[in-house]
Amino acid sequence: MINIKKLPLLVIAISSLFGCTKLDEKLNGQLTEDEFTQLSGGGAGGTPDFTALLNGVYITLYGPWSNQDNIFALQEHTTDEMIGPTRGGDWDDNGNWRVLHAHIWDANHSHNANAFRDLLRTSFQSTDILRFTPTPQVAAEARFLRAFTNYFVLDNWDQVPYRENTTDPNEIPKVRKGLEALDYIIAETEAALPGLPDNAAGVPNFKATKNAARVLLMKCYLNKGVYANRETPSFDAADMNKVITLADEIIAQNRYTLATNYFDNFSPTNDLSTENIFTLGNRDPAAANAGLNGNGVMFNYHQSLHYNSPVANGGGWNGFTTLSDFYDKFDATDKRREASYPGVTDVQGIKVGFLIGQQFGPGGVVLKDRKGNNLDFKRDVHLLETDPIAIETNGIRVVKYVPDYGPQFPTSQDWVFYRYADVLLMKAEAILRGGTATGGQSTSDLVNLVRDRAGLGGLGAVTLDNLLDERGREFYWEGHRRNDLIRFGKFLEPWQDKTQSAPARLIFPIPNRSLANNPNLTQNPGY
């Protein structure tokens, strides 16, 4: 028998045969920060690949936008231009759509929660780049994208949490509120603007450019009164003049013209649009910006079209529609209301704009619903559809983006954030709200440019009311309506399937899950 005291020695001897590991974790398919900077920057202490990091920021924009839910749903379902009816077994979805239209959402609403998180994700990735001291243009783009998404957070929640650094996982983000947040966004955008690329030939619209920054600044100044007092906003002439100056900087470039065919701005080749200023790029995988592709924007028409509508990817989802009162704001001759799009309507039968009445497929075939009745879209629609027969066909359908029948999946059209028409109408509004007209353009000159393209005669006098209507007709289902209704003081008013709502509804609640993780956030009043 050996001496027991020698046992530990023996164990050490045996285990030394197999060595001891330091338990350093090798990530394999991913990179540590050191690996990342060394591989892309050439050796220890090198600089990382900023182009790749910046692309990582652009990619974060796909989450919130161009789907049927998330921030888009918050901007549209809550207004008079969109409704998400529950159609029997369809679209109950925990009541998520009904509560938005009826203005009775709460702090557990999942689209509200996802939108808040996804928009702020851009903020995190931008801040993460900036700690590496990137090139001036990369820094400018990152700062612009952070300001751009912070603006939506301010507009919807009034509180914008931010991290001073991205390296302390335990940091509790601080919060900027209301005008303080707006001042920050303006300061950041103004600081970024000189470093951003010009909108020269070859610079795609999905790139953060000087003009994109100018439009963001226009939005900031135009809405400043809203963030000071959302219930009864007032507008300062100095702010309105800033809007006008910024508009003029864009107009003077003579770079943009209103597209002759309004729907070209939303077509599968809308990267060629003469009017789009800032977009979310969705291009062919083989194109130069490969890697920058999101879900595509086909959900924008899938969400509305019927199951038997002739679109790729298995038909539509028979969901959301517009409301007849909104439809009635259009003139019968308004080219934006309904149009045949060349290469689509003549081949597939489907029109663009608002779809009402009997629908047709390729070769003029009469489309049917799932009961075998004619697919005949009706004006009438309600949050809770109760007519067992009309349940599938009620509601005027909306096809803003031209359905893509091309080979790519997802579709290759870009999601449009900012268009030249918006620049013109914002300038008109700024003049109307006390700014000084410039360049010989009156409010009606500006508005009528847009109306003319729609095939309409000019407005005699532009008023806040008819300007709001014009904005509705021009920008329906583009994600601007909630912001417009609030600025024009109409958001709380009753409309179809909605009663007067309380002022608390001007801001969304801070999502419960976000609130639970940050004591610096406070729940917005009324929730």
Add this chain to the structure above:
Amino acid sequence: MHLATMKRCALLLLAIFGFTALSLAQTVTGTVTDKKGEPLPGVTVTVKGTKNATSSNNSGVYTLNNVGADAVLVFTGAGISRQETAVGGQASVNASLETSVGNLNEVVVVGYGTARRKDLTGSVATVQAKDFNKGIQTSPDQLIQGKVAGVQIINNSGMPGGSTTIRIRGASSIRAGNQPLFVIDGVPIDNTSARPGGADIGVGDKSQGGNPLNFINPSDIASIDVLKDASATAIFGSRGANGVVLVTTKKGQTGAPKIEFNASVGMSKVLKKLRVLNAGEYRAGLAQYNLGTANDEGADVDAFDAITRTGITQNYGVAISAGNEGAKYRLSMGYLDQEGIVRKTNFKKYSANLSGSFRFLESKALGLDVNIIVAQTLDNQPPISNNSGFRGSLIGQALQWNPTKPLRKVGSDSLNVNIGGDVFNPLASSEAVNDLSKVSTILASIAPSFKITKDLEYKLILSANYGTGNRKTWIANFINYNDPRPIQRQVNAAGVVTNAGGYARLANNETNSLQVTNTLTYTKNITSTVNLRALIGTEYLKYNNRNSGMNATGFANVPYPYYDYFQSTDPTQIRHEFYVSPTSELQSYFGRVDLNLSDKYLFTATLRRDGSSKFGENNKYGNFPSFGAAWNMSKESFLKNDFISNLKLRVGWGKVGNQEFPAGASQRRYNVGFGSVTRDQLENPDLKWETSTTTNAGLDFTIFNNKVSGSIDYFRKSTKDILFLKDAADPVIGGGKKWVNLPGEVLNSGVEIALNTTIINNNKFNWEFGVNATFLKNILKNFGAPLETGEINGQGLSEVRSQLFTTDQPLNVFYLKTFEGIDKDGIGIVKDQKTFVGDPNPNILLGISTRASYGKWGLEVNMNGAFGHQIYNNTANAVLTINNLGIGRNTTPEALAAGESLASPISASTRYLESGSYVKLANATLSYRLGNIKFVKGANIFVTGQNLLVFTGYSGFDPEVNTDKTYQDLPSFGIEYTPYPSARSVTFGVNFSF
């Protein structure tokens, strides 16, 4: 030859025979072992018909003098099955006996060693091969379903080779990671299958995972030991919190070479077919709702029958074993071919197991054990997913299919498919989708040992577990699961899509683990009453896995199978999949001391120190101690009586860990995309294991002259530092989460009772009865903000969750809107406010087994049940509602009778929450022992029925169900959604040896 001479000859012959007979009345020795080859002391060996008897010593060895060459030895004893063995003129007669749970000398496998049951201080249950569930069993976990108190085993669906949910003493985690640690002959198995995951082919993206234990042939298993409390599992440290299941495979026995065969053939049918409208009822329904005849397509079909069938299962095995004192080996091979009850589906397994045990040197001090398990499994899965949306998956499509709509076009063989439509022909789905997986696994270990002195033994186990899987999927071009883009499809003159382009995917997966274990065992009788056993060891484990694959659409003009024609598709449209895990390493030091004082007082202490590469920088190592004590009261003089043969009180306490979180979670990571780089998930340098502290008190007893044995255990398991993928404060990177240890507590407590009785035991008739019951309570404490899980899917059911993790409620508590009935307009009324309305965790688990034998006949019946819980019937919620009638789909007679409006919303609500209580006649086996026929030995024929009866009020397919409805990494429990249906099976089999 005349008569006298003949008489003399006869006398002489008689004398010779007599002499021979006399000379053969000899001394017989032998070793008595259990079926695992462990010696059994204290077994009585009697020469049949005489009073000549002895008993085996501590090494299981017995010696009997004056035994006739034609004598028969009878082996009897407490806790073993009586066995008779003919001497047959041999001087050495070994016996390998069946043991039962009550056997105190039974050798129980514990972590890194063995112990006699009577020396245990922890809660350990053993199931021997003879007690395993019979019939069609594809993986070892199914063998002990309902057999062990405190253990709940659920076949998640009826899919052959499908995954199971195993919970030992309740769930203690709020993430996927409640499965116990499986250890095969000393080698821990990672809980992941090498089978590549399924891809979203258009009917949902979560498909049933493979069972990681499928590679083991159940008929190679000798016993399964379940370590339940922390004093038993703490030796496994950071992996012991969910309990440990130790699987011991069969080994060669000392004796002449033996070859054993088994063969069985079974038939399976659908256990329960859900009742939907037939064609006549459907027409009546259309009339009742004034829906015209547009959706009456004239036929009369039963779509569910069309996609299901009677499945035939064949199972064959052969095992060769032999051994002497220096070398023992066993080689076995098995083949299983199980046809699923859903057409085209099947599961095949080829397996081989070689185990050898060798002793070298004159002293036999040097030993070498080798064990190799090689297996290949193949399966073909139907398009059934866990989260299909409005298109439904195969089962939903079949239930919803309009019964008046022909599945094949009238007057032709071609399938009735409308490419581009939203209603899917289930027969076409079944026909079009092919999803073939192949998993090859090798588990090899080599374990040399050396007895340094009489008392001290060193052992090394080197093992490798390698798995590789590939999955080949293709969808024929006549169905439109995928986006039928114009470039990849063909359209006829009428604009109708005639060819959707098809789909193909190839995926490969590889898992690797390597383990080195060193142990030193010291056993010493310090005095005659003080016995010491000590163990120290080190262990190193390394694991990683990787997978890759590609998929594409647009196979318009090539033959089947499309995965052979990737080169024919647009290269820019081929999508690639790629993943490699971080390498996980585990480095451990452990030790155990057992002290036995006079067989009356037993003490055990263990300690393990685990370091893991997964843990955060600030918490690299964790310590996991345990203590156990037992008092053999029946050894005390004041309790010595005939009534109680054993009474033992056990108490134990221990701390164990759970480290089932993804590698890489503690580090700052960057994801490299094509042209982009992004931060991935927030790091947490403090991340560590989850800690469960268990207290256990138990009483083992054997009473009534060894007729009744059993145990009662009380346990309390508190889990803290809950591992959880938590929402981080915004702004945060994609997913918005990071792995943390939460401050809350999961508390599981309960009582387990196991009872085994021998009601009758005589030469002809034997009847044993066993029952086990578990009473469980589960609660989550101090959790903070509630979190949703239990996603409900289907048309109109987006963003719907049914369960919560929240303070002072059980895990996965059902949190739903209340259904208040149907109003006068036929619209369902659902209260807007959600409340706590049910609990998916059973309060009571029950297992009953009984075995009777009469002469050569044997009957064995196993039942199991669970009570006091609810199941959410997502199937009924999503695919059987009245609304279907209005959209050309089917519904149920009950829905039709309810007079509900077609416009009634189908909100998730208590309407679809049902009691999940059930009792199942899980399996019953009738066998007949043919015995020895010429050279054939031990022949036995049997018939087994499985899932014979289910007593339940649940309206779905099977109350034993757990469709994975995970939401944001939070696991669900107790939800059914169009699962692969369960089967009822009958199997006929035979086994024999020579």
